[in-house]
Amino acid sequence: MRFDLIVRGRLVLPHATLPDGWIGVVGERIAAIGVGPAPEAARLHDAGSAFVMPGFVDGQTHATSYAGLPGFRSTTRSAVAGGITTLVDMPYDNPEPLNTLERLAAKAEAVACESVADVALYGTVAPDQGVETMAALAEAGVAAFKLSSFESHPVRFPRIPNDRIFEILRAAAPLGLPVGLHNEDQEIVRATVASLRARNLQTPEWHAPSRPVAAELASTASFLALGLAAGAHAHIVHISCPEGFALVRKFQEMGAQCTAEMCAHYLHFDAARDMERLGARMKVNPPIRENSLDGLWQALRDGLVDFVSSDHSSWPVDNKLTPSIFDAGAGIPGLETLVPSFFTDLAAHGAEPERALVRLVAENPARFFGLARKGQLSVGADADIVVLQSGPHVFRAAETQDELNWSPYDGEQFDARVTATFVRGTLVWDGKTVVGQPGHGRFVRRERR
Amino acid sequence: MRFDLIVRGRLVLPHATLPDGWIGVVGERIAAIGVGPAPEAARLHDAGSAFVMPGFVDGQTHATSYAGLPGFRSTTRSAVAGGITTLVDMPYDNPEPLNTLERLAAKAEAVACESVADVALYGTVAPDQGVETMAALAEAGVAAFKLSSFESHPVRFPRIPNDRIFEILRAAAPLGLPVGLHNEDQEIVRATVASLRARNLQTPEWHAPSRPVAAELASTASFLALGLAAGAHAHIVHISCPEGFALVRKFQEMGAQCTAEMCAHYLHFDAARDMERLGARMKVNPPIRENSLDGLWQALRDGLVDFVSSDHSSWPVDNKLTPSIFDAGAGIPGLETLVPSFFTDLAAHGAEPERALVRLVAENPARFFGLARKGQLSVGADADIVVLQSGPHVFRAAETQDELNWSPYDGEQFDARVTATFVRGTLVWDGKTVVGQPGHGRFVRRERR
Amino acid sequence: MRFDLIVRGRLVLPHATLPDGWIGVVGERIAAIGVGPAPEAARLHDAGSAFVMPGFVDGQTHATSYAGLPGFRSTTRSAVAGGITTLVDMPYDNPEPLNTLERLAAKAEAVACESVADVALYGTVAPDQGVETMAALAEAGVAAFKLSSFESHPVRFPRIPNDRIFEILRAAAPLGLPVGLHNEDQEIVRATVASLRARNLQTPEWHAPSRPVAAELASTASFLALGLAAGAHAHIVHISCPEGFALVRKFQEMGAQCTAEMCAHYLHFDAARDMERLGARMKVNPPIRENSLDGLWQALRDGLVDFVSSDHSSWPVDNKLTPSIFDAGAGIPGLETLVPSFFTDLAAHGAEPERALVRLVAENPARFFGLARKGQLSVGADADIVVLQSGPHVFRAAETQDELNWSPYDGEQFDARVTATFVRGTLVWDGKTVVGQPGHGRFVRRERR
Amino acid sequence: MRFDLIVRGRLVLPHATLPDGWIGVVGERIAAIGVGPAPEAARLHDAGSAFVMPGFVDGQTHATSYAGLPGFRSTTRSAVAGGITTLVDMPYDNPEPLNTLERLAAKAEAVACESVADVALYGTVAPDQGVETMAALAEAGVAAFKLSSFESHPVRFPRIPNDRIFEILRAAAPLGLPVGLHNEDQEIVRATVASLRARNLQTPEWHAPSRPVAAELASTASFLALGLAAGAHAHIVHISCPEGFALVRKFQEMGAQCTAEMCAHYLHFDAARDMERLGARMKVNPPIRENSLDGLWQALRDGLVDFVSSDHSSWPVDNKLTPSIFDAGAGIPGLETLVPSFFTDLAAHGAEPERALVRLVAENPARFFGLARKGQLSVGADADIVVLQSGPHVFRAAETQDELNWSPYDGEQFDARVTATFVRGTLVWDGKTVVGQPGHGRFVRRERR
Numbered sequence A, B, C, D: 001m002r003f004d005l006i007v008r009g010r011l012v013l014p015h016a017t018l019p020d021g022w023i024g025v026v027g028e029r030i031a032a033i034g035v036g037p038a039p040e041a042a043r044l045h046d047a048g049s050a051f052v053m054p055g056f057v058d059g060q061t062h063a064t065s066y067a068g069l070p071g072f073r074s075t076t077r078s079a080v081a082g083g084i085t086t087l088v089d090m091p092y093d094n095p096e097p098l099n100t101l102e103r104l105a106a107k108a109e110a111v112a113c114e115s116v117a118d119v120a121l122y123g124t125v126a127p128d129q130g131v132e133t134m135a136a137l138a139e140a141g142v143a144a145f146k147l148s149s150f151e152s153h154p155v156r157f158p159r160i161p162n163d164r165i166f167e168i169l170r171a172a173a174p175l176g177l178p179v180g181l182h183n184e185d186q187e188i189v190r191a192t193v194a195s196l197r198a199r200n201l202q203t204p205e206w207h208a209p210s211r212p213v214a215a216e217l218a219s220t221a222s223f224l225a226l227g228l229a230a231g232a233h234a235h236i237v238h239i240s241c242p243e244g245f246a247l248v249r250k251f252q253e254m255g256a257q258c259t260a261e262m263c264a265h266y267l268h269f270d271a272a273r274d275m276e277r278l279g280a281r282m283k284v285n286p287p288i289r290e291n292s293l294d295g296l297w298q299a300l301r302d303g304l305v306d307f308v309s310s311d312h313s314s315w316p317v318d319n320k321l322t323p324s325i326f327d328a329g330a331g332i333p334g335l336e337t338l339v340p341s342f343f344t345d346l347a348a349h350g351a352e353p354e355r356a357l358v359r360l361v362a363e364n365p366a367r368f369f370g371l372a373r374k375g376q377l378s379v380g381a382d383a384d385i386v387v388l389q390s391g392p393h394v395f396r397a398a399e400t401q402d403e404l405n406w407s408p409y410d411g412e413q414f415d416a417r418v419t420a421t422f423v424r425g426t427l428v429w430d431g432k433t434v435v436g437q438p439g440h441g442r443f444v445r446r447e448r449r
């Protein structure tokens, strides 16, 4: 047998880390994994002592919120530069969300034309739309459904009222797909923002108070209760406070099927420490809060976090630099920092950061979204492979691939960087340049339900 | 020493039931409790072998929803005929709710003029009103605050949005008062009702489906989460499904201060069995559901029920007999059936029904609402005394004292009936006639917080 | 009606504390309780502003371990001087334990001749004895059964092997009586003591290490497991470490019926602080440990303690003053300190010490041992009444009534003292002198099972 | 690169099952795993559509209890015929147990001479022996320590008193090794057996009653409590009743490090159904009980079982066929039935039996005993490979390799059989004959602690 590609290095396999290993690729798949002298191959990529890891799976990307479907081009360039070979894109596309087979087809087409990385897709349901389309979308391969209890945009990112949420959860139950929620209570947030505006308290430090823990917990609790009543899998796409993770656990104890997702920035920034310096550059929703880091890391250690994502949003920084913090766009680019920053933070919190990284940002999200051939270095899987070189590296937003060129992490020193990324056997990032072509990426269907 | 009144009989004291006991009343208070030969007294009421119990405390009455403040006259006549010597009246008065000191004064005045029984009062806060008044109302003696997540009436019984609920809970926390919730999600209920109307499914059996368990759980969960975030005492004023009681327990395990109230009709009727016969006559909100009785009795046995109330609503039956079940008024009279029907149901579920009855309908609600001198036969307490004669008795709505003269319990045989009621030492019901005078009742302030 | 005795003062009733109250006694029972001007009576005892409390129930006394059955005389004199009107005596009598109807009769006779206070009785079963007698003993009124996993004396206080413990638990289950355990693993204790003796580590600070937490937990866990398997009520008569209380809770969660008793000295002394000063004078088994006070008080606050007792042992101090701590008798006199010291310790840990005192040392043990007319100031109960005068009082062992005249509490200042004790309506302690006569006390049978 | 051996077939990898896969072996290790066309190799073993699985790890074998150290010869022949490539041998060797470095060396030598399979070793500590040797044994590679609360033999398999158990647990804690317990209370078992003998109730159906659940729970609870107190890893080597698994979970909730092992026969036989037919042939300790199957399978589903073993004992059947069941040897051969019978039972209880089998009989025990290169088909691991052919196969004890030639499973039809076994790359069982040589097996040291 002869391989098209061999990648050598320190393999981070599901159950062990193996120096001096190799991955043998035939076509787009991992055909073999071995140690010792590598077999012959058309090409050899020798990573030396660097980590060879599965391509990462970002469970929450907003690639197409700003520039629309063409947004995949720059977003997936950024993804592969950050070691992410599959992103799960949110349905809140600009100008219209993914809620029909037609839009799914269009988005899959955009992936096929523009994307360098592979892309799985969330679907959604519009407020005035029947739930019949959900089965068709599931059949066509969407990985999950997404809803919001908060209106960020009336068409693209609307609030879904509770009656519709319940109806959608009931429709999702027999399909076996999770339903994710952007979990902020609209009434509390809007009233609090209005009150702060009225008092002219509009500087960045008022962002977190404007969206209090109460808003998050109320929305989370209500959604989990509806999931319990519907017998559906209710998923909270971002939790910014320890109480939220405890709440998910309590519903699990009641017999509910529910899960909790963490975003990497909640484990990195502290509003008390960083807000003055970063201002709107770290505005996300739900907000990064003060003094929550210890509790959130404890939740991670206690096994309450199902997976970790970037919640990458492709806003130009201009969108952030408004006189009032409340007018600034929420969301930050995160695809190029997710892996190196989380690796760095994990290393600061314990040994073997590479293993937790692979579990929480590759293996678990791949399983969650039913992407059977993603998230692991294992024989038969797609040859999505990332080389992570440990050692100090200063991250420069100016050098990023997302055409946004700003980041709250700008100038931070990480403990590692991505020096090569392969998507289905093809090198798409060589550590300096995106060498993959738009159109290499594919729409990945959910397989397991 | 000489007593003004002695009541003799089978005393149901807090920790024991004592045949051949007596209660010695001086003025309005219990001055002594004894056994054996009774001391001299101006008057003697000898109950023979009947139970002598503390006056009952109905923790949820809507006396003034229909006829306004004068409604206390007939409602409290009904109360004392049912053994209830203190009712805790909801704030949703007709035409305007109790949300200011002025209205509190007016309502207290109405109690003083019209009421035969004693009355504690819930306050509320209007949607557009500041929370400053809450401290003044607490100081003036309201027993608790009430809110609703569902609009029954735009002025009298409005939906309070979540931002206001949270604000009110935060204001209540330092006052130490519970905040009760009518717990139905408005969006789910309205959408479901609209859908059923559109399909012309408007007969009574569609009432329970129109307000599904999901609506109740979503509202309950959201409110409990806000209570947790606010550090306040969140109370659910009626739970119609076992899952709701489990939910309260889960929040308690998280450290929240929260409680759960049961209404007697949820432990008595089953929509599957009774709806065809009773129709709108058993329409209450949240609805009586199908096949929930076993789970609810189990919740009671498991100690998940803090107290049991009537949720008495003084609707004329005409208000119920509408072509569409959705136009029928919700709520049923319950003051004359609470004690005998719950006694009967408890007897069917175990021994010593008189002890559970006193605990759940006198002792516990009195403690919950901070009514220090109510709910127990104990020295120093108000001489609120009820004689309950066991033995079969057919309940006839035509003979009730509430001027409504209808009831879903009409014609049922109970195991006991109230043959005498004393309010603060004065006989107000002699088993056949209300002999107490309007104006005997008093506004009772919350004492303990 | 006319009372034989009226006691006036600040009544500590089950649910409230009432200044200016009175207890009316007819014969041996409380015939009435009142407030305000007291009725006429043959005798009046006016306690002024002092607490009038129920007679206390010591759930664990060893009155007859040393002097045999005549030991009741001095022990019960001490009891009433300490406010204890009922003691539950352990079965390990000198020279032979209470394990037959004959010995029960003899012990009841000794109570009738010697005792000033009332006495309930534990029974036991000898290692070589059938369990048939247990039903007869239960029928004859023993309050509970007692076993030990450690041999203190081969005949009087033997170790019961596990097969017998299981057989006894199975026999107790249908009788409804609790089976209490002296919970120390014999093998661990004996081996540890032997090892310390061999190393000549025999000074008092080696007492606690000689009976490690492990010995207590192993014995406790094994016994609870046998109780679970037998469907019996397993009771641990003394737990000296927080883990032990947690263990009882875990077995309760598994569905076992089990309970945990605390002795007052574990909540008062700390070996790290007091052992050097007191030496063998604070030798008890299981030992008072170092730095356990915080955890034990937390267990009390968490509701893990069913009741609190003295574990009074009537050893002359000579029995303690041995060259080796391991030869010193274990056990301390406690009847005259239980109430004032625990009141003082409760006051140091929170408000209203009188209420927790009455609950944990009167109401709860009376209910536990099925003593229906003990433990409460309530109408119909026995007129066991104690006057507790708050205010500083230095406790002097030289002034005690137990003919032992030593105590580890000697010279401590308490916040209260007992100034009068009535047993069934008769004054037996006037604050200075025991005025009750031997033979006034009675054997009290278990009533409730 | 060139492989020494390729095994092709349906690979059961840790996270997926892969048809058409291959394992490439170089020397004794798995050098590569692949799919599709296999690379060149010196030898090819093509399993077709049969499962290719990791060699199984039996966590509890008694190879040397009967015949002494030479017992490894027949026992490991039986092991490899049953797909077991590593067995963890108990220390209760005949005539003397493994409790010194000398005996460890002798046993390792016996493995090296006699064994076809690899062998990890338990150590133990004699009742009169210091614990100093434990560190040396751990250093020399024993995988765990074993104790018993029941004396099966005074020298070989003695009861360890609780003081020694505690001492041993404390010594084990810093070594990081688990301490396993044969968990039966000696007093209960001996007394019950004696009682049954006295009543001449000695037929096989009296075996289970002679060793009641109570005996198992008491011993288990006491040991877990000592482990908690010692901060050690306490392991229960066999639990025959659902309550035992619940108990381990409760101690885990208290913070104890403890684990629970299941033996395959407890999930297969039911005394109520099988004892009459099998008699002493299914005598094991703790006994197979009546009607426990449902509860034990539920414990397995609930994740309470850490791994599953055979508890293989190499008794000649003569040893079983005694007039009294109490004189019969306890223990059954199990190495050739463990994998096929458990596969069959798993298939009857759910889908994908091969995955649960690999997890519970390979992956988990290998991790538990720190055998880093065992229990998984993964690159770098030892090339311990088993081919399991599904399809009906009647098991015949007469054809077994253990020189015992009896089994309670004799004549049962299984859903699969082992058609090839490789130990470190060498074929040792070809489906019909043991082709491996004594001396191929090695002593495997614990690596991870």
Ligand SMILES: [Zn+2]
Binding pocket: A182, A183, A237, A238, A285, A286
């Ligand atoms: Zn979001």
Ligand SMILES: [Zn+2]
Binding pocket: A060, A062, A090, A237, A311
């Ligand atoms: Zn998002």
Ligand SMILES: [Zn+2]
Binding pocket: B182, B183, B237, B238, B285, B286
């Ligand atoms: Zn309501």
Ligand SMILES: [Zn+2]
Binding pocket: B060, B062, B090, B237, B311
């Ligand atoms: Zn109501």
Ligand SMILES: [Zn+2]
Binding pocket: C182, C183, C237, C238, C285, C286
């Ligand atoms: Zn003791």
Ligand SMILES: [Zn+2]
Binding pocket: C060, C062, C090, C237, C311
């Ligand atoms: Zn004792």
Ligand SMILES: [Zn+2]
Binding pocket: D182, D183, D237, D238, D285, D286
């Ligand atoms: Zn064993």
Ligand SMILES: [Zn+2]
Binding pocket: D060, D062, D090, D237, D311
């Ligand atoms: Zn074994």
